[in-house]
Amino acid sequence: MKAALLESAPGELVIVDDVEHDAVGPREVLIKTAAAGVCHSDLHYMQGKYRTRTPTVVGHEASGVVLEVGSDVTYVKPGDHVVTCLSVFCGVCEYCLSGQLVLCSKRATRRGRGKPQRLKRGGEDINQFLDVSAFAERMLVHENAVAKVGTDLPLDRAALLGCAVTTGLGAVIRTAKVEAGSTVAVIGCGGVGLNVIQGAALSGAAKIIAVDRLTDKLEMAKGFGATHVIDASDADAVQAVKDITGDGVDYAFEAIGLKPTTEQAFAMLRPGGTAVVVGMIPLGTSIELPGVDFMYEKKLVGSLMGSNQFRTDMPRYAELYTQGRLKLDELVSARLPLEQVNEAFAEMERGSVARSVIVFD
Ligand SMILES: NC(=O)c1ccc[n+]([C@@H]2O[C@H](COP(=O)([O-])OP(=O)(O)OC[C@H]3O[C@@H](n4cnc5c(N)ncnc54)[C@H](O)[C@@H]3O)[C@@H](O)[C@H]2O)c1
Ligand SMILES: [Zn+2]
Ligand SMILES: [Zn+2]
Structure with a gap:
């Protein structure tokens, strides 16, 4: 099958047509990919800012139609529309059982070492x-x-749920539990x-309060509900x-991934x-914060996939x-072939898009 391969990092993606997947295991699902969003996280790995084993096929925000299910799968059947999520949960580890599904150890959801891997190319394992x-x-x-979604939800937009x-929503609703009436700043x-x-x-x-250094992003932010915008440039x-607020916000979200903006989020x-x-x-x-601020009960927390x-x-x-x-329609800036x-990714680095979505035939 056709896939975008990262042969080594840092590196660009190469389109190849000879990646193979293994037979469907008892608890596995084979999906015909419909759409896959272009997320900055992929780019961090492609640029070597985060590490992943190579060769690998990147991309993690996707939707598709179920083609085949393993013998033990009852949740979905062929023809169902699904969204994939990297927060795969085993349901039996300590994290899963205490409700922190995003922190799952994932030991039971992967094919173990020494076993045939899900993806291969020319006899070589693909991560x-x-x-x-x-x-x-x-x-x-x-x-x-996977999560099942209705067939009325367009699959190119469904991918963005992945x-x-x-x-984004999870960081607000699940991680921070923002209350009605509170004040919020979003950087990026x-x-x-x-x-x-x-x-x-x-x-x-x-x-x-939306903060970005690009005016077109700040315009988009107003469309998504920002009441105030700040041009950080x-x-x-x-x-x-x-x-704007007098003494700062109740909640500040850093959505870029930089030390200075993380420190700004805490300072505001x-x-x-x-x-x-x-x-x-x-x-x-590393992040540096003024220690005295903890005397004012300020908190800094991480959010993985919105604690979903x-x-x-x-x-x-x-x-x-x-x-x-x-709003999902407004998030899709471009639909592109693989x-x-x-x-x-180059367009994302320039900053002009909300989300590009790769669409498959
Ligand atoms: N925590 C998680 O589970 C999780 C999940 C998905 C993505 N992420 C991360 O979230 C971040 C955002 O992802 P994205 O796909 O929205 O990226 P993006 O590239 O689409 O958006 C980044 C935005 O930040 C703005 N920006 C860049 N530098 C700035 C600065 N110095 N000051 C103000 N604005 C600035 C850009 O103009 C752009 O609008 C990335 O680091 C990504 O890896 C984390
Ligand atoms: Zn992502
Ligand atoms: Zn688990």
């Missing part, structure tokens, strides 16, 4: 990236890496940040947030506030979209 490997015509995944929407208005903004709007936040974001909190790190800060980078419980969350988000209360995946 399944984040348990998904979405930039491929088919995905062979554990059944607990990461950007679940991460890409595919993930825009979803933090619409999550804050859905939660009833009173002031939602010509303003001190911390001071600007304090000017009011006493008692919570800063949530959503962006992937490069390996080896995606089998519950994704159908809820699909319902909100159907009711016209969740051959243009490197261009899509």
